Amino acid sequence: MSVAWSSLTFTPPLEALQELAASWGWLLREPFMPVLFSSLGDVFIEPDSGGVWWLNTGIAELTQVADSVKHFESLLKSELADEWFLPNLVEQLHAAGKVPGPGECYTFVTMPIFREGKYEVDNINPVPAREHYGLTGSMHKRLRELVDGAHVQVKVATS
Numbered sequence: 001m002s003v004a005w006s007s008l009t010f011t012p013p014l015e016a017l018q019e020l021a022a023s024w025g026w027l028l029r030e031p032f033m034p035v036l037f038s039s040l041g042d043v044f045i046e047p048d049s050g051g052v053w054w055l056n057t058g059i060a061e062l063t064q065v066a067d068s069v070k071h072f073e074s075l076l077k078s079e080l081a082d083e084w085f086l087p088n089l090v091e092q093l094h095a096a097g098k099v100p101g102p103g104e105c106y107t108f109v110t111m112p113i114f115r116e117g118k119y120e121v122d123n124i125n126p127v128p129a130r131e132h133y134g135l136t137g138s139m140h141k142r143l144r145e146l147v148d149g150a151h152v153q154v155k156v157a158t159s
């Protein structure tokens with residue numbers, strides 16, 4: 001089974017875009033236009049200063065990947081797309097019955113920034129995109145000033 005391009009990307013609803021801007025504003029400091037959304041919850045943006053940047057929401061890295069949108073579109077046909085969209089992992093997630101619905105993307109049970117956080121089927125679930133951006137952005141904001149190797153205990157409140 002080969003995963004379709006439409007399974008590697010998604011279109012988030014407006015409330016998810018608002019949550020992305022609010023929860024990740026500490027890292028996305030200048031105005032930007034979203035270019036493409038990965039089903040794994042990552043975002044490719046074009047900031048006002050130019051270029052295309054990859055926001056890896058699992059590890060809170062913002063990396064320039066192209067000089068322009070046109071350049072980025074050409075890179076989508078290269079091996080870099082496998083690194084950005086992880087089609088083999090998405091295929092495994094689909095085979096396990098983990099398929100996001102409209103407005104959903106994948107998120108990690110334990111984010112890869114933690115030693116226990118793996119890019120594995122058992123550690124990834126589909127969730128509403130708004131939830132993904134809110135959770136990952138706020139958690140990374142809190143964790144950004146800790147030293148590598150710091151012990152962290154995460155408590156999730158249920159309503």
